[in-house]
Amino acid sequence: MAKSKRPPEQKRNGYDDDDLRQIYERRVAAKQKRDAAISEARAACKRELKVIEAEGKAVGVLPDALKRTEAILHAQAVLQAEAAKTKPDEIELVEDMVKVLGGFADTPLGSAALAAVDAEKVAQAKFEAAEQADGEAVLDELASESVH
Numbered sequence: 001m002a003k004s005k006r007p008p009e010q011k012r013n014g015y016d017d018d019d020l021r022q023i024y025e026r027r028v029a030a031k032q033k034r035d036a037a038i039s040e041a042r043a044a045c046k047r048e049l050k051v052i053e054a055e056g057k058a059v060g061v062l063p064d065a066l067k068r069t070e071a072i073l074h075a076q077a078v079l080q081a082e083a084a085k086t087k088p089d090e091i092e093l094v095e096d097m098v099k100v101l102g103g104f105a106d107t108p109l110g111s112a113a114l115a116a117v118d119a120e121k122v123a124q125a126k127f128e129a130a131e132q133a134d135g136e137a138v139l140d141e142l143a144s145e146s147v148h
Helices: 016-060 063-085 089-101 108-147
Strands: none
Touching: 016 063, 063 108, 089 108
8 A cells, every 4th residue: 555645734743734723723712711711700709709708707707717717628628538549558558657747647637637547447447348258158158059
């Protein structure tokens, strides 16, 4: 089979220069559209948050305390998610590293992180015990079938 000859403008990478320009320009335009939409949404949310903050202030909720509380709760959720992603064979290692690196482990948030790791360790142990019990049950069943 003979190779087809490409026009000189397609020799570099197999695409036409005009196609490349068009794709690039469309991509840039889409990103600009996305950025404008994000900016508009951010401004709308900022206005909404100011209204909510004013409503909270009116009923005695201190905005700065609420923001700190929100940040702490968000951090706890992130820690729990990270602990849940820890591989079973790394749980003790991660727990030890957190303790050794100090500081953080002595804070309420650090304690929460260790508790999340501990909870994941307990969940993993329960899963392994149930898996072991299921395996033993299957083996017992197969053994009793082969005797009969």
